[in-house]
Amino acid sequence: MLISTENKPLPVITDLTRPFWTAAKEGRLVLQKCKRCGTFNFHPKPWCIECGSREIEWASAQASGTVYSFTVSRSVAMNLAGWQGEIPLIMCLIDMDDGARLYGQLTDSDPDSVHIGMRVGVHFESISDDAGIPKFHPAT
Template sequence: MNEKRMDAAGKPLPEITDATRPFWTAAKNRKLVVQKCGRCGTLNFLPKPWCIDCGGRQLDWVEVSGRGTIYSFTTASKVMMNFPGWKADLPVTLGIIDLDEGARMYGQVIGIKPEAIRIGLKVAVTFEDISPEAGIPKFVPA
């Protein structure tokens, strides 16, 4: 069985591939990057080998502001998927964020009580380290 790698707290670590490494490395360096299509300018998230809009294959990593608006969110109050490392963080809110530059991204929303989170809330990115080589973007109220 392919065991998931865990961090010290018992949370699963992302599987980092050549296609996604620039994202995790940038987050480690406190930058939020997404792929930008060299043909039509569309910003892609998640990272893909082709543009989600025109299919173009010339994709460059560009830094974005990390500012955005909550499009939707859900809050978990119980540990999911047998990852007890999350227990200390409960409740955990996962937001879908419309970045000001145009891409739609998801990330944990922190620094606000879940009952105060609203669709349309303005947020800004913040970063946490998850391993020696990777950081993860999270979002706080702007």
């Protein structure tokens, strides 16, 4: 496992996933989009999850969505010291308004107020010299 200087896990970036991480570093949310049927894919794949087409492009996605599910870690978060300062840690599955379902951390929230159906927006955190990560916050 790659570990950042903040003692958090780093993604393994491949040619298939690099556009996602690079855009997040620049403060933009991009997802794979099928050129044939318009479906947004996540996680990145060489084909469309809906129609199987290999005509995929990276496209800007709306930075808003709805909590599909979540969990709150109140003790140990992945056994890495870098997470300890963020406990309680809220991790969510988010149904993005463009259709993809993302997994990510919800910040700026009281864990007791998080709920399924909660509207969220996206912000970005730099995690290395060449990658950022989308995180979520309550919609305003």
